Amino acid sequence: MISANEFILFYNEIFKYLDKNFGKQEVEKLWDGIKNTYCKKIEDLVREKGLKGMSEYWSKTLKEEGGRYHITLTDDEFIIDMHYCPSMGKLLNTHVKPYYDYCGHCSALFKEIIEKHGFEFDYYIIDRNKGECRLHVRKK
Amino acid sequence: MDEYIYSQSVHKDFHQVMSFLIKFLRENHDKEHTKNFFSKAASYIYKPLIERIRKNGLSEMEKHLKRVFDMEKGKYNLTSKKDKEIIFKVKKCPAIRYLKKTGSEIDKNFCFCSTELVNKAIAKECGYNFSVDYDQENGKCVQKFWKEDK
Numbered sequence: 001m002i003s004a005n006e007f008i009l010f011y012n013e014i015f016k017y018l019d020k021n022f023g024k025q026e027v028e029k030l031w032d033g034i035k036n037t038y039c040k041k042i043e044d045l046v047r048e049k050g051l052k053g054m055s056e057y058w059s060k061t062l063k064e065e066g067g068r069y070h071i072t073l074t075d076d077e078f079i080i081d082m083h084y085c086p087s088m089g090k091l092l093n094t095h096v097k098p099y100y101d102y103c104g105h106c107s108a109l110f111k112e113i114i115e116k117h118g119f120e121f122d123y124y125i126i127d128r129n130k131g132e133c134r135l136h137v138r139k140k
Numbered sequence: 141m142d143e144y145i146y147s148q149s150v151h152k153d154f155h156q157v158m159s160f161l162i163k164f165l166r167e168n169h170d171k172e173h174t175k176n177f178f179s180k181a182a183s184y185i186y187k188p189l190i191e192r193i194r195k196n197g198l199s200e201m202e203k204h205l206k207r208v209f210d211m212e213k214g215k216y217n218l219t220s221k222k223d224k225e226i227i228f229k230v231k232k233c234p235a236i237r238y239l240k241k242t243g244s245e246i247d248k249n250f251c252f253c254s255t256e257l258v259n260k261a262i263a264k265e266c267g268y269n270f271s272v273d274y275d276q277e278n279g280k281c282v283q284k285f286w287k288e289d290k
Contacts (some may be wrong), residue, residue, distance in 0.1 A: 001235045002254040003208040006185070013181040014161055021173070037160055039155075059184055066153040089220035095187060 008090040015099035024101075031108035043113045051078040054114070054137060062086070067131070076139040085131035092131060103128055106135070142229045143188075145248045147277070150211055158254060163247040174249065178257035186262050193266040197223035201285055209234065228283040236279030251276045259283060 002010060018026040047055030055073045058080060062069055067086030068129045072079040091098040107123040119137050126132040165174045172174035185189070192200040200219055205228055209216050212234035220226045235254070239246045251274040263270035263285055 001212075001214075001230075001233055002258060003157060003212055004150050004152050004154040004235075005211065006208070007158050009180055009185045010158065010161070011154075013185065014165075016178065017177050022169075026168075029168075030161070030180070033164055034157060034160055038156055061151065061153070064153075096185060107141070 002097040005090070008087050009094065009096050011105075012091055012096060012099050012102055015102065015105075019099070027099075027101075028108065031105050033115065034105075035109045039109055039113055042110065043117075046114055046117045046119075050117070051076070051119075051137065051139070056080045078137040082131065082133045082135070085133065088128065088131035092129070098128070103133065106133070110135075152212070152234075152238045153242075155238050156242065158235075159239060159245060159247045159250055161255045162249050163245070165253075166247065166249050174253060175257060178253045179261040182258040182261035183265055186258075186265075190262060190265045193262070193268075196266065198226050198285055198287075199223070202226055205283075212238075223287070224289075225284065225286040228285075230279070230281045230283070233279035235283065236276065240279070246276065248276075251281065254284065259271065259285075 014030065015027050018030060038101050042054070042057045045057050047053075049056065051073060055071060055078055059071060062080075063075075065086040067082065067089060068084040069082045070083070072081070085103075088098065088102065091102065103125050107121075111121045111123065114137055121140055122134075122136045122138075124134045124136070126134060162174070165177060189200065189204055197218065202218060204227075205216075205218065209230070214230065214234040214237075215232035217229045217231065218226065236246065236250075238244075239250075251272075253275065256272050259272065260270045268283050268285050268287050270283070272281055272283045
């Protein structure tokens with residue numbers, strides 16, 4: 001069994017493997033597949049509860065995953081200020097070298113799902129090597 | 141495995157995505173790519189564990205198996221003979237149990253990739269043999285690591 005904690009390391013390696021053997025478009029195809037298969041939960045929450053649904057989703061997953069972050073929820077905005085990404089943290093604290101666009105998976109999985117329900121989605125990578133980023137969603 | 145990984149909190153939804161990665165490789169690329177990916181990735185990812193096994197023997201694999209299965213509350217029985225053999229009987233695989241509990245798809249290659257290919261690669265890197273008999277449907281398997289007598 002590959003434990004849930006070891007998963008991120010394989011996730012990162014498959015990006016490198018697909019990119020090296022088939023090009024970046026194959027990595028994007030994989031992200032697309034994950035989005036269409038496993039992002040139903042967040043899509044349902046966004047459709048039903050909007051910004052509150054996003055907060056509900058990430059409050060639970062980030063609590064389980066760890067890391068350091070701050071979530072802001074107002075009537076028209078949802079923001080994650082990620083001070084230390086738990087996913088990137090697993091790469092930064094091991095000998096495993098991160099895929100050059102590892103952080104790209106986040107936007108690839110969530111942007112379309114959120115935008116199609118009437119929101120603007122912005123994702124800013126502040127420093128990949130420190131696991132710092134900001135996800136900012138606004139009501140249109 | 142790097143020490144940091146053992147100390148992190150567990151997000152079991154990752155088992156679902158692992159099953160998807162396996163399915164993606166199976167459906168989009170030939171079997172050689174699946175074998176290649178999991179074998180090479182395991183040799184690289186588990187480098188610290190491989191080095192510990194080379195230095196201290198199979199007791200390091202024993203510790204690793206116990207730590208990851210305890211982290212996820214798996215049920216198992218482990219017997220070992222000094223540095224010669226480990227028999228690891230998994231009675232309830234936490235990954236299969238979670239996937240079933242959540243009604244998630246379990247790819248037909250799930251145990252083949254995440255146990256057989258991975259552990260075979262680790263064992264080979266350290267000069268040991270590895271075999272596994274698995275019953276994926278019921279989340280059970282018997283894994284064996286051993287060294288041939290010279």
